[in-house]
Amino acid sequence: MSYYIGIDGGGTKTDFILCNEAGEILACKRYGSASHKQIGISGVVELLRRGIHDLLEEADMEENDSGSPFAAKAHAQYYGCFGMPLFGEFPEYDRQIEGEIKREFASCHIRVVNDAQAGWAGSLGxxxxxxxxxxxxxxxxxxxxxxxxxxxxxxxxxxxxxxxxxxxxxxxxxxxxxxxxxxxxxxxxxxxxxxxxxxxxxxxxxxxxxxxxxxxxxxxxxxxxxxxxxxxxxxxxxxxxxxxxxxxxxxxxxxxxxxxxxxxxxxxxxxxxxxxxxxxxxxxxxxxxxxxxxxxxxxRLDPARGALLLASSFGDGKLTAELLEKAETR
The missing domain is CATH 3.30.420.40 (ATPase, nucleotide binding domain)
Known part of the structure; x- marks a missing residue:
């Protein structure tokens, strides 16, 4: 089974969403700004850590004794996409944040894009x-x-x-x-x-x-x-x-x-x-x-669901806009 995490970061609010390959929404969370100008690089990483942990906890998929937040489902694949404000505008910050995300969430395969790309992916499917x-x-x-x-x-x-x-x-x-x-x-x-x-x-x-x-x-x-x-x-x-x-x-x-x-x-x-x-x-x-x-x-869809589509496109490609449009929240 594949699971996808979509993160729509903004200067005011950041939406986290988790779904499975059938497009069923398993959990949603909302927090504050994801702009490194406002909360710093460590703040961005902490925001992701908290948001992803809370998503998995709400979906009864929290970490097991291995210490990995993605280990609760055996043989599951996780793909994520973080639509980050300002991404692509400050190359040094981009490299630092991507490096921190890769180390922190290595088993989730999280890709970072500009939040405008997540908006496009959702609105136009x-x-x-x-x-x-x-x-x-x-x-x-x-x-x-x-x-x-x-x-x-x-x-x-x-x-x-x-x-x-x-x-x-x-x-x-x-x-x-x-x-x-x-x-x-x-x-x-x-x-x-x-x-x-x-x-x-x-x-x-x-x-x-x-x-x-x-x-x-x-x-x-x-x-x-x-x-x-x-x-x-x-x-x-x-x-x-x-x-x-x-x-x-x-x-x-x-x-x-x-x-x-x-x-x-x-x-x-x-x-x-x-x-x-x-x-x-x-x-x-x-x-x-x-x-x-x-x-x-x-x-067609909001930016957070757009990030889900991008996460799938960077991974196994199983998720589609049609599935997300039809599926209901669990």
């Missing part, structure tokens, strides 16, 4: 096309019919990640200040930010943001929830900001498209917390995508 992620950060990843891959966006949380929740959080604060000093008309955004941050004077936002939000990408990204509320309340600036985000995300799709598809049509899917804003982002995003010969589809 390993089929050619492009997936754009807009969560804490943003990035696009695609694979064409020839198997070539390409990325766009996601260069840095400081000067890139356009269209992401973190980017929108920063822009939300910018638009608040413009409404506060009447460069723009005051609307729902202004009053919602004041209430959320408990401001008695507008100027207090400087200390609040610089001390509490700037050090935390997660907290900054959470401000995009205010933007949705403001847009639904009719704030013109909030709606315009969603149009800006849609433009940035469509540029990411276009960057991957031009690298891979050479005027051919292709499928596009999207994942990440920003798209939970529904029509606020989806309507302008669909409008912008009309510039390309692409078809926007709903994601």
């Amino acid at each position: 390993m089929q050619p096309g492009i997936n754009v992620v807009a969560g804490t950060g943003s990035i696009g990843f695609g694979v064409n019919e020839e198997g070539r891959t390409a990325k766009a966006g996601g260069w840095s949380d400081f000067f890139s990640d356009e269209g992401s929740c973190n980017w929108i959080g920063r822009r939300t604060v910018e638009y608040f200040t413009k409404e506060a000093d009447e460069r723009l008309p005051k609307g729902a955004l202004y009053y919602l930010v004041r209430a959320h941050l408990q401001l008695t004077q507008d100027v207090e936002i400087i200390e609040k943001i610089e001390e509490e939000y700037v050090p935390s990408r997660d907290k900054m990204a959470s401000l995009q929830l205010i933007l949705k509320e403001a847009a639904l309340a009719g704030d013109v600036a909030a709606s315009y900001l969603y149009e800006e985000a849609a433009e940035e995300l469509s540029l990411i799709v276009g960057g991957v498209y031009r690298q891979l598809f050479d005027e051919r049509s292709c499928l596009v899917s999207c994942s990440g917390g920003l798209f939970l804003a529904g029509d606020c982002i989806m309507i302008p995003f669909q409008k912008k995508l009309a510039e390309y010969p692409v078809t926007l589809i709903q994601p």
